[in-house]
Amino acid sequence: MSLTKKTYSISELSREFDVTTRSMRFYEDQGLLKPDRKGQTRIFSSKDRVRLKLILRGKRMGFSLAETKELFDLWDETLSGNEKQLHLMLETLARKRAQLEQQKKDIAMAEIEIDTAEARCLEALKELENKKKNAKSTEESPG
Amino acid sequence: MSLTKKTYSISELSREFDVTTRSMRFYEDQGLLKPDRKGQTRIFSSKDRVRLKLILRGKRMGFSLAETKELFDLWDETLSGNEKQLHLMLETLARKRAQLEQQKKDIAMAEIEIDTAEARCLEALKELENKKKNAKSTEESPG
DNA sequence: AAATGACTTTACGTTTACGTAAGCTTCATC
DNA sequence: GATGAAGCTTACGTAAACGTAAAGTCATTT
Numbered sequence: 001m002s003l004t005k006k007t008y009s010i011s012e013l014s015r016e017f018d019v020t021t022r023s024m025r026f027y028e029d030q031g032l033l034k035p036d037r038k039g040q041t042r043i044f045s046s047k048d049r050v051r052l053k054l055i056l057r058g059k060r061m062g063f064s065l066a067e068t069k070e071l072f073d074l075w076d077e078t079l080s081g082n083e084k085q086l087h088l089m090l091e092t093l094a095r096k097r098a099q100l101e102q103q104k105k106d107i108a109m110a111e112i113e114i115d116t117a118e119a120r121c122l123e124a125l126k127e128l129e130n131k132k133k134n135a136k137s138t139e140e141s142p143g
Numbered sequence: 144m145s146l147t148k149k150t151y152s153i154s155e156l157s158r159e160f161d162v163t164t165r166s167m168r169f170y171e172d173q174g175l176l177k178p179d180r181k182g183q184t185r186i187f188s189s190k191d192r193v194r195l196k197l198i199l200r201g202k203r204m205g206f207s208l209a210e211t212k213e214l215f216d217l218w219d220e221t222l223s224g225n226e227k228q229l230h231l232m233l234e235t236l237a238r239k240r241a242q243l244e245q246q247k248k249d250i251a252m253a254e255i256e257i258d259t260a261e262a263r264c265l266e267a268l269k270e271l272e273n274k275k276k277n278a279k280s281t282e283e284s285p286g
Numbered sequence: 287a288a289a290t291g292a293c294t295t296t297a298c299g300t301t302t303a304c305g306t307a308a309g310c311t312t313c314a315t316c
Numbered sequence: 317g318a319t320g321a322a323g324c325t326t327a328c329g330t331a332a333a334c335g336t337a338a339a340g341t342c343a344t345t346t
Contacts, residue, residue: 011292021293026334040294040341057249062205064332078264083271086264093261100250100257106200107243107250114243118236121221121229128226154322164323169304183311183324207302 008044010035017052027055032069061103071096151187153178160195170198175212204246214239 014021027033028042032055035042044052051072058068071092078089157164170176171185175198178185187195194215201211214235221232 009292020334022336023334025294030333042293057252060205060246061249061253062203066332075260078267081267081271083268086268086271089264090261093257093264097254097257100254103203103246103250106204107246109200110204111240111243114236114240117218118233121232121236124221124224125226125229128224128229152322163304165306166304168324173303185323209302 006046007036008046008049010042010044013044013049013052017056019052019056024052027052027065030065030069032065032072149189150179151189151192153185153187156187156192156195160199162195162199167195170195170208173208173212175208175215 008016010021010024013019014024024033028035033044033048033051035044035048037043054072055065055068058065074085074089074092077085153164153167156162157167167176168185171178176187176191176194178187178191180186197215198208198211201208217228217232217235220228
């Protein structure tokens, strides 16, 4: 029924997301990925693919694997649908949202600082240019 | 001349930013902070304070101490103002800007996912409510 | 059938970013 | 002058996130 029922080998996903196979096995070891097996060989589902993507995004955002795993687990539990867990999930989502807000502020600050830093650089370069010109004209009329 | 010429003790900054003194000493060890000494005791300047703030922001954004230190060092070099270094700095700033763009995308995606997750949770709760009601009315007229 | 390439497990090594004593100094306070 | 708070150094310990062999399986290619 699923439109994306494709499966993937470890190296396939490894190449696609530029992550080592070692890392992927480690993620499985930590319970973040749960590929099927055909004999010994890992068969990754599109669900695994999505999760891998989320893991890597999480990393870029400064989340630990444990934090990401917590989210995965919580989501899995939520799908089993008891009321308390749904409320727990909502709380967690709210916390995550707050975290994202903080990160947006951080990014905004960082951007401002980058802007001013760039401005200073450009000014400094301008001044250097002026000095060059002055030096040259002094050289041309050295008296 | 400086408006903010105040100095700080290690515990003072430690409390303000909720970071252990151990961490601060470690940051110094790694060359990220450079407090003066009065005897053995560290005396932190407002420059150190700013840097500490930047270190922590960097951490929240997933930067390693090494990355943050690179930026600090580059900036210090830049202040010594040779042309090649200024251009180097500009390149680095551009790269950082790109990184921030990626992070903004990541955050936007994460927000969308949180929104949909929340929506699903709320729907699931609604359904549970409905089930409860149905169960109750069935109980009331058990024939 | 030998080699090549993709995959596996097991296991020890490494880096980062601190935690956690242990033991010493210095200063203020009771 | 003892006691405690705040600071220091030295040094070993640790969790996280892999890296890096070592040694074996399995399928395909030559």
